[in-house]
Amino acid sequence: MKIQAEIIELYYATGKSPTLVNEMLRKRHPGMQSISRKQIYRIVSKFEAHGCVTDRRKGSSGRRRSARCDENISQVKTIIEETPKRSIRKVLSDMNQHPSKSSVQRILKFDLKLTPYKISVMQHLKESDIASRLTFTNWVLEHDDILDSVWFSDEAHFTLSAQVNKQNMRFWGTSKPDFYEEKPLHSDKVTVWAALSRHGIIGPFFYESAGETATVTSDRYLQILSKRFIPALRRKGHELNGVWYQQDGAAPHTANRVLTWLADTFGNRLISLRTDIEWPPHSPDLNPLDFYLWGYLKDRVYTPPPSNLQELKTAINREIRNIRPDTCREVVRNFRDRIQHVIEKKGGHLEHIL
Numbered sequence: 001m002k003i004q005a006e007i008i009e010l011y012y013a014t015g016k017s018p019t020l021v022n023e024m025l026r027k028r029h030p031g032m033q034s035i036s037r038k039q040i041y042r043i044v045s046k047f048e049a050h051g052c053v054t055d056r057r058k059g060s061s062g063r064r065r066s067a068r069c070d071e072n073i074s075q076v077k078t079i080i081e082e083t084p085k086r087s088i089r090k091v092l093s094d095m096n097q098h099p100s101k102s103s104v105q106r107i108l109k110f111d112l113k114l115t116p117y118k119i120s121v122m123q124h125l126k127e128s129d130i131a132s133r134l135t136f137t138n139w140v141l142e143h144d145d146i147l148d149s150v151w152f153s154d155e156a157h158f159t160l161s162a163q164v165n166k167q168n169m170r171f172w173g174t175s176k177p178d179f180y181e182e183k184p185l186h187s188d189k190v191t192v193w194a195a196l197s198r199h200g201i202i203g204p205f206f207y208e209s210a211g212e213t214a215t216v217t218s219d220r221y222l223q224i225l226s227k228r229f230i231p232a233l234r235r236k237g238h239e240l241n242g243v244w245y246q247q248d249g250a251a252p253h254t255a256n257r258v259l260t261w262l263a264d265t266f267g268n269r270l271i272s273l274r275t276d277i278e279w280p281p282h283s284p285d286l287n288p289l290d291f292y293l294w295g296y297l298k299d300r301v302y303t304p305p306p307s308n309l310q311e312l313k314t315a316i317n318r319e320i321r322n323i324r325p326d327t328c329r330e331v332v333r334n335f336r337d338r339i340q341h342v343i344e345k346k347g348g349h350l351e352h353i354l
Helices: 002-013 018-028 037-050 070-082 088-094 101-111 127-142 144-148 218-235 256-266 288-298 309-321 325-344
Strands: 115-118 150-159 170-173 189-197 200-206 244-246
Touching: 002 018, 002 037, 002 325, 018 037, 018 325, 037 101, 070 088, 070 101, 088 101, 127 144, 127 325, 144 150, 144 325, 150 288, 189 218, 189 288, 189 309, 189 325, 200 218, 200 309, 200 325, 218 256, 244 256, 288 309, 288 325
Parallel strands: 150 244
Antiparallel strands: 115 170, 150 189, 189 200
């Protein structure tokens, strides 16, 4: 059962590549025989249909009564037609009968032939943004040796309400919707900073003042870098003269005193706005924390739902600690693939790259 769980984890971390799944499994378990693509797809299909990989009927006798009866199918169809963005949890709460979550998933997928499309929130790319993305991606291709030493960084908000989790924003339909949505919600939250490289993850570190969540300022950002990030790098055995550091162009990141400190610490090994190697604006699809880490965490820290901010912070810490170093290596490899895709799309956003 442990191997099946690892297959599920690696399948999504490697961009749904059975070949890479086998490579990573052999690294973790030397001598292990390859698993066929068909078997991997069968395990993944069972997980997606039932939410688990165990044999749910093992030890039982006779055929169970199916919750996918005409009455339940009709009721789910009515609810979804009225509100296509209804979550499965809320569909369950609206039903007269209460089948299992997996039964509702099977009704949506197999009986109603619907697909949960993720709502994308992207900023419009100007011509200058596209040019910047192409300049950066071509530079990476020419200097891809930096991928062994670059640390990508970012911040994210995690609210106490799971409703704000953009990873849970789905639109049930037979075709991909042609709209984008960002819904402002107000809830208690924590603001998290982390850095990711092929060597692992440093963080999470929380922006706080007197024990309360604080806004991101250049002073607080500099405190995290100098008092938390650099000591953690040294504990991991990294020499600063061999480390590259990436950040986006947020105002607290590009304040003069921050950039001066970064230049003193990393020299010209900086990828940021207002540096020799510029990070392209509006490019979360290229940052591993945006396209992998935050979504991975937000899919997990709300199960079970935290009742206070301390429980939320504990869940974030726990889930980051559970991420394997070889998963980080696969994520950085995925970044390298995305660089190539941006060039193929002539600088455009990567809407469907996993």
